[in-house]
Amino acid sequence: MTTLKNDTFIKALLRQPVDRTPIWMMRQAGRYLPEYRAVREQAGSFMNLCTNPELACEVTLQPLRRFNFDAAILFSDILTIPDAMGLGLYFTEGEGPKFKKPIRTAHDIQTLAIPDPTIDLRYVIDAVRMIRNTLEGNVPLIGFSGSPWTLATYMVEGGSSKSFQKIKSLMFNEPLLLHVMLDKLAQAVAVYLNAQIEAGAQAVMVFDTWGGMLTTEDYLEFSLYYAKQVRALLNTNVEGQTIPTILFTKGGGQWLETMAEAGYDALGLDWQTDIGYARSRVGRQVALQGNMDPVSLYAQPEIITEKVKTILQKYGSGSGHVFNLGHGILPDINPDHVKAMVDAVRQYSPDYH
């Protein structure tokens, strides 16, 4: 194993002393970068890009060449597991992900098989290995997956949803059947993340994009419970190194206290939650990742600098903060504005360490 040249991100997640606040961005390899758009065009489709390890490796590294990010994140999609389960993931322009064969019957659920990532998701594992080698220990590589609940929403709805009628009808009318599905997904996510760790991922993140659409009690029963199951199944000790884990629930600000007990090292925060208040609630248990409003990157660079200073000041002194946006970067952000954010974190964060 290469020793990390920059382990600020890993240390911050483990709340060990650092000399500045590390930063990376959700969706940092994305459409706001012209060099990404060029590769995406070359690939022909988003799925072609995901399933080609060389191209996935290339776009993973692109943002690191431009910005002083402290971590790389595997270029992939949160929905690779259901695709490997045979549901047929595809993307239509402007409409988000869809499945050709969504879950429709109890039989569909009962026959779901847990993919072997080294076979069924080999393209991901190959990409992880290639990226890890190409990074040469400069910064750590983050692996990831959708959470069991979030995967289930797409699998039952067949795509994005506004009201989540289908998955919630299943949840209300046949909760045991949904539990069967979520239990399989928790196993599948854990096996998948463990394979990413084995192939070289140095931290892993679980994206619970739709946990925030649930009532508190449904969130605990159908989302957080399975995020905990995943965490319990992860192999986070690799050759004496700890692999930090991050749980991000969009819209989960009200539930931070219970989320902090799920076993993850860090919680991702969306931009609605005040990071100072969040720290006062759970900062003794977990690190926090976030949480600048992604839309604030449309602001002028000097205003972006002020927003960064505010977030650093709200988090306050000491380790345990990974700077990030509160959600993925939007596709038409000017890359110079990203640079303003990264530069401000570099310039002003050492004061807090």
Add this chain to the structure above:
Amino acid sequence: MTTLKNDTFIKALLRQPVDRTPIWMMRQAGRYLPEYRAVREQAGSFMNLCTNPELACEVTLQPLRRFNFDAAILFSDILTIPDAMGLGLYFTEGEGPKFKKPIRTAHDIQTLAIPDPTIDLRYVIDAVRMIRNTLEGNVPLIGFSGSPWTLATYMVEGGSSKSFQKIKSLMFNEPLLLHVMLDKLAQAVAVYLNAQIEAGAQAVMVFDTWGGMLTTEDYLEFSLYYAKQVRALLNTNVEGQTIPTILFTKGGGQWLETMAEAGYDALGLDWQTDIGYARSRVGRQVALQGNMDPVSLYAQPEIITEKVKTILQKYGSGSGHVFNLGHGILPDINPDHVKAMVDAVRQYSPDYH
């Protein structure tokens, strides 16, 4: 003034003793009712329906004929004020509200005039008067408006939005200009709600549909501040009767403590917030309205009954709870399922009073 035959809703908002928990539903006059769809078709367009007091009165009363609701709510739209300001509100099937002339320049903001509701929104005031008379004191009539922030989002975006790029860019880059606009909107909303009260509205509700898209500090500065302004300008004492006020911020569960200090009698809760926990945080200051997941009305009636029992039990004993959904009823809900909810509230809520 007619004395109210059923004042349970008013009393619950004022946290005065009641013998059962009152119930009404956001968007209770809506597409889930076949009789609504018939009138809507007759009107030709949604705006025709809103601007015709006889038809608006008719659809307002329709849900009361079917269900034991404890309040009527004016049939109208949250965006009538910007329409009266000359922005040209219209609706396209499945895409939500839009404006023909959205706010594009500083000049557009500087020239915005505060509408005189008795002239520019006369159709609303006529509808309020007609509904109030037709109700004959059976149940109280709720008037409403969008909040200044929510009106501003539609006026600047030109319609619904996912990222709120335009309004937030204005907020970040030219906050003073946005404050000018919000100040005018706060005055306009207050004048409008006062005219509704004068015409017969017996409670008023401010819908802050998009406050929850803001960071905590932006919410306080650009949304809640103006909701407070509105409240301060309301005439809530009519012939010795108190007109209760309700503030509903979708996605505002994290900010209940500060919302409770805004001067409103009650806070509306979306379904993500646990109503028992909400009561423990703010129940000594305000009543709470909500908060069943609107999607749970797709569940089987016996499951709906259980959901109602859970919410009643979470709120617990005593006045101060108005049963409602956590957001508007969805258009394809079976009216029999609404009946199951209303019946359960009637049957089980007396135990808590």
